[in-house]
Amino acid sequence: MSFEITNIFLNNLTELINSNRDKEISSLFSEVHFADIAEVLEELSFDEAIYIIKLLDSEKTSEILTELDEDIREKILENLSAKEIAEEVGEMDTDDAADIIGELSNERQERVINALEDDDLAADIKELLSYEDDTAGALMAKELVKVYETWTVAGCMRRIRGQAKEVTRVHSIYVVDKDDKLVGRLSLKDLIIAKSDQKIADISKAKVDAVNVNEDDEEVAKIMAKYDLEAIPVVDNNNVLLGRITIDDIVDVLKEEADKDYQMAAGLVQDVEADDSILELTRARLPWLFLGLIGGVGAFIIMEGFHSVFSKYATLFFFTPLIAAMAGNVGVQSSAIIVQGLANDDVKGSINSRLFKEMLLAALNGVILAVFLFLFVWAYKGELNLALAISASLVVVIIIAGLIGTFVPLFLNKRGIDPAIATGPFITTSNDIFGILIYFMIAKLILGI
């Protein structure tokens, strides 16, 4: 079932485009899913992509536009007139339409909305654009099937035929009262197996999950995943039905959320892809690298401070990369577990009990590793005190690194800050500095310098 994009296919397509063989191009794409066509366009040159967009009819191109990579879509939209964009948008579901229009400049947004033929659609899109990013309102679509509780099943079937045609996937049918307040739901399945003279109110389920239009989109994703929902109605503060969110949008939210956390842990400040320009990649990577540089300078200053130690205990200095690396690794592990736990709502109990557990865990790991290190240094250098100083420091550094890695995300989370900031370069850099500082302080203590 998969559609393969081969070089032969692309070369053939380029030829067809250059010879303006429109009919053949149209029939080439007639059986292809729009998600696949979007991928093809991403492989073509920009002019070739525009050619195809203008050639295919807007029922198809509207779907293709929603699937395109953001950056490519942006360039294509710049090359379409407000009227042409309005035509595409008119074919889309309202949530996709609002997303596409929302990507334009404020001035272009107005022109496109004014160019829409359907006034109801224009009103819907304006409403959706009014909601804050990353909320249920920004995610939802206005298309849904809604019936009044006073109707009969037979009357219902007649009336929803019209509504159902507009809705790509029906899922639940929402039941409202005369004020359009959500009072229940039923499925198409319930409708089919019911008798035609029953009242909607009798066969509908009164218990209906819904989210408030201002709810955070990651919260919505959690709720839908937890209750295995495929669509959820969105209501305002008075329980008036405003729209609905479908699971395919949630799948996108989940993927973006995972990508974002992963990138934050790697020290990237914005959403970048491997194919972005060198300038964009630099903008995403440089900030955290700069932090690392400052941390390295901090480490340098600390080590210089202990300069006099060197002549007597050179070995101490040669082990600083090891100490710093271990502190960093332990910190990253701890913070990753905590951040993931927080994201999955798995973290229960008090912060103190968690810190205590981490301390035991780090102590156990630290001692195991320190034993190996002790044996190595003792065998390699033959100096017992030195081996003891270095291994003892390792244990303490690991414990403290683990505690920092556990505490910081929990602390940020309590303050309402995204704990994922505390993964990656933030933890490795701070742990490097703390690690080196503690290392030399303990060595000084044990070796009496």
Add this chain to the structure above:
Amino acid sequence: MSFEITNIFLNNLTELINSNRDKEISSLFSEVHFADIAEVLEELSFDEAIYIIKLLDSEKTSEILTELDEDIREKILENLSAKEIAEEVGEMDTDDAADIIGELSNERQERVINALEDDDLAADIKELLSYEDDTAGALMAKELVKVYETWTVAGCMRRIRGQAKEVTRVHSIYVVDKDDKLVGRLSLKDLIIAKSDQKIADISKAKVDAVNVNEDDEEVAKIMAKYDLEAIPVVDNNNVLLGRITIDDIVDVLKEEADKDYQMAAGLVQDVEADDSILELTRARLPWLFLGLIGGVGAFIIMEGFHSVFSKYATLFFFTPLIAAMAGNVGVQSSAIIVQGLANDDVKGSINSRLFKEMLLAALNGVILAVFLFLFVWAYKGELNLALAISASLVVVIIIAGLIGTFVPLFLNKRGIDPAIATGPFITTSNDIFGILIYFMIAKLILGI
């Protein structure tokens, strides 16, 4: 709509359990979603959880069992007899049933399957258990609505009432030929808006996405996300319809996949949660920490090798943590971008062109950072040659660290190995060693030592 678990609620519940006030407990839970009940059970003591499971009827407890945390479910199942488990399983959808039974020991699996009253169910579960983990077969359920292409719409409506009652969510109705081979699909919506005398073959869509029963589950997730599918039929090599996978299972696969990649990047060898035992957490964390230790020892040996340099250029040594840290950070960034790109199928073009791009990018970032470092060292120490040596090394180290971070995941991917191994401790440790080695080699070159 959210159900809140408060301490008052839990204390109240514990009291009811201790006083055996079963009726009140049942009515307390009568309106609560099973996913929420599962969360409550996770907060109770083990005996209290067992009490509730045995109290509530199996229609409810079967759903609760599927939602429970794995570790808790394992303990509960150990305390139920094969007959009791068979009773629970009999209420579940076949995919959940197979998952639950699959978690038991081989011996118990047999006893539970033998204890099942429904022979068809037993056969279905045996079939599902026969498929390899992480394939479409292991993910799918046998419940679906299937119609023959020769039926009429009216006949169809009559016959599917029975099938539809078994299926929790109908989604598409699958159309098969007389050999049960998948030939098309239609939605309940299509069925409702069609005329009753039409033939199924006329209103069904011949184009139906399907996956092979042996397909990798992450591939299935990609396909369903790409085409916005909510259910996908599963077929064998002869296109015979075997079962179907629904989007809620894919949402779980996506979340597990994201968690797994994130943990690998943090250097955890197995799936752990913050609440796991100290022994389990140690087993997950120690291996990569050990690798870090070995890397640190390698760095020590390298630095010892350059011992004689120290008396003349102590500053060089004090900057090793900085060099190692930068090499690590750059490597992590590069590998994260590549690994994420590979996961999202965003990485196109040859490896060479990508390495070249990374080289330019690293050179740009490296030079910017090196300029700042140069100015700092020159201002702080007043030695021009030294500042030059350290900054020049930084540029080279960053370029090589970036290349390693880009190349290794691409290389692993080409060899069919999970590139995510090359994120986290693997990259930081190897880049630390390479970084320090290159640093001293360049410093030696520039300073003529």
